[in-house]
Amino acid sequence: MTQIITTISEMRAQVHAWRNAGECVGLVPTMGYLHEGHKSLIERSVADNDRTVVSVFVNPTQFGPNEDLESYPRDLDRDVALVTHAGADVVFHPEPEEMYFPDRSTTVHVEGLGNELCGKSRPIHFDGVCLVVSKLLNITTPDRAYFGQKDAQQLLIVRRMVRDLSIGTDIVGCPIVREPDGLAKSSRNTYLSPAERAAAVVLSRSLACGRAVVESGERSAEAVRAAIRAELATEPLAEPEYVEVVDTNTVSPVDVIAGEVLVAIAVRIGTTRLIDNFFFDPAA
Incomplete structure (x- = not known):
């Protein structure tokens, strides 16, 4: 059974133990309610790395007013079953209070790349994505992190952020997984x-x-x-x-x-x- 970790300190301790054993680490950041698209990312990470962490965290900072934060689908038991079947080692499932201080004052903004496409209708979205991804990369210090091409603008922005901040993680983009009739999994x-x-x-x-x-x-x-x-x-x-x-x-x-x-x-x-x-x- 895949291990569930809910605190930053325990997650860091687990990664430290893997590092001491000479093992490399992959990260698959998700907001949960996992499907075959997520599974393909997890399986790619399992193939590429000794250990794989899947974060399951519905990130409040990337939702704007009147968006679907409260109604966003959640099913941790189902997620853990899929992650286990895909072969990952840990589900990192922190609460928002664990990830964010109540008086937090730091933002992460990638200038320009978030102004078009989804950024026009969701002006705070990519700042929230960059904040949570930078935190997840800092907590898990993975060798590689895996993102689906369906969220292509997110993939391009995360790559630029990692480059600009000299974060030592390779950002791996993976193909869109589709339903038999062509609809992208979401x-x-x-x-x-x-x-x-x-x-x-x-x-x-x-x-x-x-x-x-x-x-x-x-x-x-x-x-x-x-x-x-x-x-x-x-x-x-x-x-x-x-x-x-x-x-x-x-x-x-x-x-x-x-x-x-x-x-x-x-x-x-x-x-x-x-x-x-x-x-x-x-x-x-």
């Missing part, structure tokens, strides 16, 4: 009604249209966006928040695809906000 998929779940497939379908355009040789970002928007428009329940093609270094929109880009969308299906994306490099 804890928020549980919010969808049956009709909304059927409609949500339009996200991956629209991105496939965009990918086909760019892989045909088209280098106009607007042409790619137009193809995606046209497919999204075929689904009455889909309300696009953004359809963008951005530079992976700056996360700023581009007009012409000349280097690696992230093609990303955010769409509301009913009250549920879903995201999906793909990377494209014309030189690859």
Whole structure:
């Protein structure tokens, strides 16, 4: 059975013991309610490292007012069962009071990269992500930390933060895991009604249209966006928040695809906000 650790001091002591034994450590940061996408990250860490820590922590600092902090799905027993099956050693499950002092005054902000895409509608989100990830990296001092590509903007921002702060952890991005019909795995998929779940497939379908355009040789970002928007428009329940093609270094929109880009969308299906994306490099 995977060990459950709830305090920072005990987590640090466990990592110290592993280090003294000459073992390397992987970290998979999560907010719990784990699915096959998380499992793929855990299995990658287990394959790459002697020991793997999976954090299960619904981080309050990355939720804005009127977001789904209180309703965010939680099931620790289910999470521990999945983590155990995937072969990880520890679930780090602290309470918010363990992670944050009541009078905390420190923030972690990555300038620029959080201004576009999800940052427009969730202005405090990435500061909260950077704060909790920096704390988790400091507590567990992993050799490698694993993040899913579905949250691509988060992956790019965490990589920049780790680079800028000279944190000695390799940030490993892992492919999106999808349902058989193409919908990207997400804890928020549980919010969808049956009709909304059927409609949500339009996200991956629209991105496939965009990918086909760019892989045909088209280098106009607007042409790619137009193809995606046209497919999204075929689904009455889909309300696009953004359809963008951005530079992976700056996360700023581009007009012409000349280097690696992230093609990303955010769409509301009913009250549920879903995201999906793909990377494209014309030189690859």
